[in-house]
Amino acid sequence: MKKSLICIGCPRGCRLEIEMEGETITVRGNSCPRGESYAKQEMTNPRRVVTAVVHTTSEQLPWLPVKTSAPFPKAAIAPLLNRLYKMTVTPPVHCGDTILEDIDGSGIHVVATESCR
């Protein structure tokens, strides 16, 4: 099976040409190793870094920006967002602090991307 994809690894946006034969995946068109690993991931288990804002009890920063610590399985993004939108975080929070640990046993966390006193 052949497929072409745009790499989302960096602003360059390389056009990846992917060939899948059974278990073997060949990637062409990438300019760095990130392109190859993205293509392989995308063909088997597509993932995205999820970002959102979570409500806080702080007047100074009522909405705390957060992200997943690693690209997160696409199919599980909607339920994750629903969980995040129901949360309320109490400061102090530091940039990088874990807000939601080990989401559904994935080993991926949701972390704060801004500090709030």
Add this chain to the structure above:
Amino acid sequence: MKEEKVDVAVIGAGAAGLAAATVIAAAGRKALVIDREDFPGGILRQCIHSGFGLKYYHEELTGPEYAERATIAAQKAGASFALGCTVTDIQIDMMGEFTLVLLSAADGVRKVHADAIVLAMGCRERNRGNIATPGTRPAGVFTAGSAQKLLNLEGCLPGKTAVIVGSGDIGLIMARRLKWSGMEVKGVVEIMPHPSGLARNIAQCLEDFGIPLWLEHSVTRIIGRDRVEGVEVAPLNHGEPDMSRSFTLECDTLLYSVGLIPETELAQQAGVLLDRDTGGPLVDANYETSVSGIFSAGNVLHVHDLVDFVSEEATRMAHCVLARLDGAPSAEKVGNEVGSNLKYVVPAFHTPGATTNFSFRPLIIADEALLRAESEGKTIWEKKLRFVRPAEMISVTLPGELLGHAPITFHLQDTATR
């Protein structure tokens, strides 16, 4: 009235202002960063998505993370901040000293005296008025960035169903953000035959969600009295809307992502000359404007597509500010021009013998291209480029020994073999 004296007043606490203040303060000079917002970081704070910093910090960061790093760096270097303050006037006295008039809720009117000024006010979005969309004037029409601020900083959804006008990166990022926030996105309408945002944003913000992108289409009318009820969209035929093939998209929200323009009101008030091609201040190879002692970098100088380039440019500029404070003369100016397929070159001048970084905005899409510098009818320098896109700025460094007393014209040529 509060009054103080600093070496450098930096206007704008976004990526450019923070990077400049970091360098200036680290050299032992007194730098004051002024911003009308209560937090430093500028627009980065509302750009909660990932994809920043790969070049400048060598890791992928979100906007708020980038902002926090840049802020901490400036604080550690010893820069001070005047937040929640709007600069309303810049005065210059006979001795060349500047006085800035600041207005804030906390201190009322306040004056800052400075030996040099850094203009780092960034840019603003073009809106409905700039592209003159016909129709009614209902509520529900936003620029992509103001909707982003509503959603990410204030926690408010702009509506239920959106159409996005223009395929700039902010609009694409917002398409995904709206989807992830439970809104419906009917599509993106772009007048050009190619998207104006980055390819990766078309992939991860539109294709991931099956959001249609109508290229060579235009919004010909906004419908709705009190609130937007829909838009009329027509395909373009040689630039003219073909109304026989028009269709209506029902929506209650319209986001405009139709380009950015340098925020230059304050610069003009200070008497700084603007560059017709960039819309920003005209600067020499030291990033010094037509007013001696006023420097400029970042999106107010010319609109960048990556914040990393903004930080790099502001860092280079800050070293020039330091040299001038230490008594270096202003730069000798030899003019640069753009020829084929380039919209502009920044800086528009070079100094003979001084290694200079030049930024260009290409006007063509080419998988392979040749950028060439020509002086007195001869090619003095050339570089092969890959994947040239109008959405991506070109940044190159020319060694000083090539830069002489004659003007330089830059050309870009499509060299892809088809």
